[in-house]
Amino acid sequence: MAPGDSEAAVDELTSRYLRPGTLQLGAPPPLSVYVHLPWCLQKCPYCDFNSHATPSDGLPEARYLDALRADLEQSLPLVWGRSVHSVFIGGGTPSLFSPEGIERLLADLRSLLPLQPGCEVTLEANPGTFEQGRFRAFRAAGVTRLSIGVQSFDDAALKALGRVHDRGQAIAAATLAAEVFETFNLDLMYALPGQDLAALDRDLDQALAFAPPHLSLYHLTLEPNTLFARHPPVLPDDDTAALMLDRLAERTAAAGLQRYEVSAYARPGHRCAHNLNYWQFGDYLGLGAGAHGKLSFPHRVLRTVKWREPAAYLREALAGRATSNEEEVGRKALPFEFMLNALRLREGFEEALFMERTGLPPSAVLPRLEAAAAEGLVEPLMTAQGRWWRPTARGFDFLSDLQERFL
Numbered sequence: 234m235a236p237g238d239s240e241a242a243v244d245e246l247t248s249r250y251l252r253p254g255t256l257q258l259g260a261p262p263p264l265s266v267y268v269h270l271p272w273c274l275q276k277c278p279y280c281d282f283n284s285h286a287t288p289s290d291g292l293p294e295a296r297y298l299d300a301l302r303a304d305l306e307q308s309l310p311l312v313w314g315r316s317v318h319s320v321f322i323g324g325g326t327p328s329l330f331s332p333e334g335i336e337r338l339l340a341d342l343r344s345l346l347p348l349q350p351g352c353e354v355t356l357e358a359n360p361g362t363f364e365q366g367r368f369r370a371f372r373a374a375g376v377t378r379l380s381i382g383v384q385s386f387d388d389a390a391l392k393a394l395g396r397v398h399d400r401g402q403a404i405a406a407a408t409l410a411a412e413v414f415e416t417f418n419l420d421l422m423y424a425l426p427g428q429d430l431a432a433l434d435r436d437l438d439q440a441l442a443f444a445p446p447h448l449s450l451y452h453l454t455l456e457p458n459t460l461f462a463r464h465p466p467v468l469p470d471d472d473t474a475a476l477m478l479d480r481l482a483e484r485t486a487a488a489g490l491q492r493y494e495v496s497a498y499a500r501p502g503h504r505c506a507h508n509l510n511y512w513q514f515g516d517y518l519g520l521g522a523g524a525h526g527k528l529s530f531p532h533r534v535l536r537t538v539k540w541r542e543p544a545a546y547l548r549e550a551l552a553g554r555a556t557s558n559e560e561e562v563g564r565k566a567l568p569f570e571f572m573l574n575a576l577r578l579r580e581g582f583e584e585a586l587f588m589e590r591t592g593l594p595p596s597a598v599l600p601r602l603e604a605a606a607a608e609g610l611v612e613p614l615m616t617a618q619g620r621w622w623r624p625t626a627r628g629f630d631f632l633s634d635l636q637e638r639f640l
């Protein structure tokens with residue numbers, strides 16, 4: 234950046250983001266970085282993420298890494314002076330990228346933004362891209378945590394889900410993750426086509442055999458605009474799905490994994506720092522196709538989105554225009570946005586965090602929290618640090634109803 238450019242960027246920052254406003258935020262929250270790598274071997278029929286089958290002429294890896302670097306350089310004025318608390322390389326299937334590519338990406342990040350000591354660096358991996366050397370090389374490149382999209386260990390279920398991997402590859406990938414990484418996560422889905430409680434138990438037996446530090450357990454949902462929405466498979470009914478969730482909660486607890494968020498279960502010391510920062514309404518810089526960001530300033534909260542289609546993103550980011558959309562979160566929307574995240578946490582949130590992260594006074598939510606408490610959906614809890622609000626078991630079961638009270 235030439236000296237003139239940098240002065241212009243400071244002027245822009247001051248006039249657009251630092252100007253006075255009605256919100257009074259506290260110190261900036263922890264800053265995470267999310268990097269989206271949008272390609273997969275093939276598109277799964279249930280998936281509505283911004284993921285695309287690998288182009289027939291191969292992944293444009295080097296060009297995409299150039300675009301990510303350009304995107305990061307363009308984003309720097311928004312995060313000047315801040316250091317990074319966690320990095321999450323998600324997708325898509327980031328493990329399709331070469332370890333050299335991931336090393337370059339992390340080197341670019343480190344050269345432009347200070348990573349805090351002990352910064353968690355997660356990479357999402359698909360067992361279909363599993364190779365011994367590759368996983369070790371990701372570790373050597375600086376990845377500290379691997380998150381593996383296992384989904385199920387049952388070959389029939391994997392086939393029904395259109396997955397590219399089988400049970401053997403899932404077991405091999407989890408075994409190696411346990412050996413190579415100091416911490417790792419397995420993604421499993423439940424209420425799958427043809428699944429019954431016995432099949433769920435077999436999946437859990439296999440998953441727990443790895444003594445995973447973290448599990449993410451998702452109820453398979455039929456998302457609009459997916460192949461499954463157009464041609465729905467036969468799925469377990471709601472009562473069976475509820476029994477499945479009870480079984481998951483019981484068995485994970487017995488194995489020492491605490492359900493600390495709607496879908497996240499961890500052993501002590503292995504919660505996902507990156508996702509926790511989202512749920513605590515922290516900040517994140519989103520880099521890559523379709524990546525969302527949320528950034529706080531003394532008097533405003535900004536949301537950013539990057540160009541969604543990989544081809545558009547490559548073209549625009551390389552031309553200096555990675556962001557397709559940028560808007561301030563309005564005063565009225567902030568309570569709901571905060572609760573959408575914080576109430577997902579089993580332990581809830583400290584009351585002071587609401588003021589610190591939204592810049593709003595307590596009166597913006599206290600009447601509604603008290604009303605929800607009167608109905609047994611949340612409960613206040615006095616601690617040495619101050620008052621916490623946490624969802625009750627009933628509030629957790631009817632979470633969207635509870636969250637909607639803050640709309």
Ligand SMILES: C[S@@+](CC[C@H](N)C(=O)[O-])C[C@H]1O[C@@H](n2cnc3c(N)ncnc32)[C@H](O)[C@@H]1O
Binds near residue numbers: 280325358359381
């Ligand atoms: C963005 S994916 C990344 C993982 C990697 N792409 C993979 O699938 O192996 C994150 C996780 O979301 C979950 N997921 C994706 N679509 C889902 C759906 N329709 N219902 C429930 N969970 C879903 C899967 O468990 C998946 O592993």
Ligand code: SF4
Binds near residue numbers: 273275276280284
């Ligand atoms: S591999 Fe993961 S991101 Fe890719 S299509 Fe399948 S579920 Fe979606």
